[in-house]
Amino acid sequence: MTLDLLYFAWVRERIGQPRERVETAAATVTDLVAELRRREERYDLAFSDLKSLRVALDQELSDFDAPLAGVREVAFFPPMTGG
Amino acid sequence: MRVSVQAEDFDLSGALDGFGTAPGTGASVTFTGLVRDDGGDLLHMEIEHYPGMCEAAIAKIGEEAMARWSLTDCLVIHRHGRLRPGDRIMMVATAARHRAEAFAAAEFLMDYLKSRAPFWKKEVTRNGADWVAAKETDENALKRW
Numbered sequence: 001m002t003l004d005l006l007y008f009a010w011v012r013e014r015i016g017q018p019r020e021r022v023e024t025a026a027a028t029v030t031d032l033v034a035e036l037r038r039r040e041e042r043y044d045l046a047f048s049d050l051k052s053l054r055v056a057l058d059q060e061l062s063d064f065d066a067p068l069a070g071v072r073e074v075a076f077f078p079p080m081t082g083g
Numbered sequence: 084m085r086v087s088v089q090a091e092d093f094d095l096s097g098a099l100d101g102f103g104t105a106p107g108t109g110a111s112v113t114f115t116g117l118v119r120d121d122g123g124d125l126l127h128m129e130i131e132h133y134p135g136m137c138e139a140a141i142a143k144i145g146e147e148a149m150a151r152w153s154l155t156d157c158l159v160i161h162r163h164g165r166l167r168p169g170d171r172i173m174m175v176a177t178a179a180r181h182r183a184e185a186f187a188a189a190e191f192l193m194d195y196l197k198s199r200a201p202f203w204k205k206e207v208t209r210n211g212a213d214w215v216a217a218k219e220t221d222e223n224a225l226k227r228w
Binding site for chain 1: 133193196202205222
């Protein structure tokens with residue numbers, strides 16, 4: 001499946017780009033993260049502490065064990081600091 | 084209900100024009116957040132947001148507030164981009180039959196916007212730039228609702 005990946009705040013800075021499109025067979029967000037971490041060191045660094053990250057699937061906050069079936073957009077970012 | 088995520092500044096009288104005029108409204112509460120310079124060396128703040136998800140997440144929080152406190156109206160404006168100390172960063176307004184509901188709903192909106200709306204703040208000071216970390220107290224603030 002084809003996924004649009006979006007990165008925000010320091011995740012974007014560590015990875016070095018705001019978005020990219022990937023082909024993957026990952027079943028869950030955790031599987032996708034493992035796949036990305038194997039790609040390059042910058043991904044490994046960005047995803048080294050999942051507790052400090054949040055994920056949104058098609059713009060809804062979600063969990064790392066959520067399935068990716070039917071999802072088009074996955075966003076990774078640190079805990080939000082609005083207001 | 085009105086939600087606006089924008090780069091432009093806003094003024095309160097313009098934002099509140101026509102707000103809280105629905106029948107049955109007896110109280111209106113407004114809150115404005117400003118960029119604060121705690122260390123005295125803040126040059127500016129960069130506010131990053133997730134376009135699309137931002138508006139949807141705020142609308143969802145607003146709808147919940149409307150339902151929980153039977154609000155007659157609700158308004159959220161949140162800016163993004165480069166802001167300097169003293170600049171307006173966001174505002175919420177609530178309208179209800181009575182003040183208790185209007186105050187409670189405004190606090191609920193603020194607590195949820197802080198940690199559930201996809202914004203991130205980066206402080207740029209004379210000594211460098213750093214992302215503002217989420218506070219545990221902000222997450223704990225959600226538990227009271």
